[in-house]
Amino acid sequence: MRKNWQRYALYIRIGGVLIILALLGYIGYQLYDFYEDKVGLTPNKAIETYFNAIAQGNYDEVYRLTAQDYLTDIYGRPITKGEFIEQLEQLSGGRQMPFTSFEITKAFERGSARYYIVLIHSNVGGAPGVSRVLVEVRRQGGGWVITYPFAIVL
Numbered sequence: 001m002r003k004n005w006q007r008y009a010l011y012i013r014i015g016g017v018l019i020i021l022a023l024l025g026y027i028g029y030q031l032y033d034f035y036e037d038k039v040g041l042t043p044n045k046a047i048e049t050y051f052n053a054i055a056q057g058n059y060d061e062v063y064r065l066t067a068q069d070y071l072t073d074i075y076g077r078p079i080t081k082g083e084f085i086e087q088l089e090q091l092s093g094g095r096q097m098p099f100t101s102f103e104i105t106k107a108f109e110r111g112s113a114r115y116y117i118v119l120i121h122s123n124v125g126g127a128p129g130v131s132r133v134l135v136e137v138r139r140q141g142g143g144w145v146i147t148y149p150f151a152i153v154l
Contacts, residue, residue, distance in 0.1 A: 043114050043137045044104045046144035051120060055099040057092065059085040067138060067145040098122045113138050113147065 053061035071079040103119040136148035
């Protein structure tokens with residue numbers, strides 16, 4: 001009888017240790033997930049850099065932060081860097097965009113994609129305005145790239 005109790009006590013201890021390890025693993029994952037968006041090259045920084053590059057006319061940086069795998073025309077043909085930059089120049093008219101600030105809020109995740117709501121504050125004609133854009137980012141090669149929307153007109 002005493003041997004059975006010792007065996008049950010051992011099982012309870014092992015179960016308790018497993019539960020504690022599972023809780024520590026879960027807490028560790030939650031901390032990693034929280035700080036992943038706060039430290040290093042984060043999706044927020046990639047989005048902010050992307051829109052700042054558009055505003056300043058730095059189209060090489062916009063191209064670098066755009067997922068090239070997704071850059072195709074309506075027929076599925078890949079768009080070259082030259083075509084991409086030409087489209088951006090036509091879109092902006094060769095002048096800097098009047099963006100003053102950005103507010104980036106994580107909306108949700110689906111698979112490997114993260115979706116953010118970006119509020120772009122600008123002054124056009126002396127009147128302040130806000131544009132709202134849904135942005136999709138994905139991890140690619142150790143960094144984050146914009147997969148939607150593209151700063152391009154097809």
